[in-house]
Amino acid sequence: MKKLFIGLLAAFIFVVVNPTKSEAKVMYDGAEVVKGQTGKMTFKKDIKVYKRNPDGSFDSLVVKRNNFFKTYDIEKYDGKIFYQMRQYRVQATDLVVFKEVPIKIRSSFYNNPTYIYFNRDGITNNYGSYFREQDQWYISFSDTNNGQKLNYCAADNDGTYDPCIYYLGTDLKIAETISRESNVRYELTKDAGGKSTPLNGAKTETMYAKGNTFSSHGTEINGYLEVLSESDPKSYTWLPVDLLKPVK
Structure with a gap:
């Protein structure tokens, strides 16, 4: 019994001195943010959302007014915006209240992020363009009244022109760059x-x-x-x- 007690005491001391390592949660606007999340949504009234099945059929889900839902991918084309709630897709309307997670927070989940432009309404027609910090280009972030922007800037600037290209955070998908x-x-x-x-x-x-x-x-x-x-x-x-x- 004495040996058992000594063994349990030693195990307890080991756990206290060497606690299990756990990653801190990333919080924004009072809620936890997860990797791949672009924002969160609430609805002004109960509405029904849909997902398309591989066989072409649809399943529906009723979402309750004022409940928060994490959003992931965003699609922009033909003047419309669609938010992805995992398997369910929601079109932006007056009933949808979307709040963006700043892209600086979103990028913190990645060791070597690549940013991919996916807005198909862009006037520059650069859908799919991708970029990351490398060579003579660097990345910074800035806040605006229309959400957070990513600034992609050339380092070799002589001061006679603006060396940056600016992107809205909601126009960008983030992916890990794997060597x-x-x-x-x-x-x-x-x-x-x-x-x-x-x-x-x-x-x-x-x-x-x-x-x-x-x-x-x-x-x-x-x-x-x-x-x-x-x-x-x-x-x-x-x-x-x-x-x-x-x-x-």
């Missing part, structure tokens, strides 16, 4: 389209048939790997990582 070994050879396991930017909705530039081989450039973003086609080595393209297998 992979370069010059690794891969084979395509299924026909797929190569894209100029690592984004599902981006335009396909070149179709590649199953069995084509590629060489990795060493960067993975948003589920896409930057590769060079061995049959047409003119420029790099982005292909889905899950459709590429290493070859000897």
Whole structure:
């Protein structure tokens, strides 16, 4: 019994001296923020929202007035805005109250973030453009009356022009930049389209048939790997990582 008591005492002291490490929660506007979240919504009255199933049918859910819901992806096109509540998609109307999580907070969840522009209403037609801090470019954040902006600025500025490009936080998707070994050879396991930017909705530039081989450039973003086609080595393209297998 004495040995058992001594053992339990030692275990208790170890736990107190070496507590289990836990990550602090990220809080904003009185609520916890999670990775991938763009904001939160409330509704001015009870409304019904819908999700589309793979078979084309729809499921509905009644959301209650004044309840908070986390929002994730945002779509902007044809003058309309849609918010994604996990599987459910909600169009912005007078009944929807959306509050943005500042992009500076959103980016804090990532070690090496890449920012992808996904507003298809943009007058510059740069849907899918992506950027990160590198070489002579740096990133900062600023608050405006219309939400927080990201400033993408060139460092080599002589003071005669504005060196920055400005983006609204709600126009940007954030993805982790993952370094992979370069010059690794891969084979395509299924026909797929190569894209100029690592984004599902981006335009396909070149179709590649199953069995084509590629060489990795060493960067993975948003589920896409930057590769060079061995049959047409003119420029790099982005292909889905899950459709590429290493070859000897």
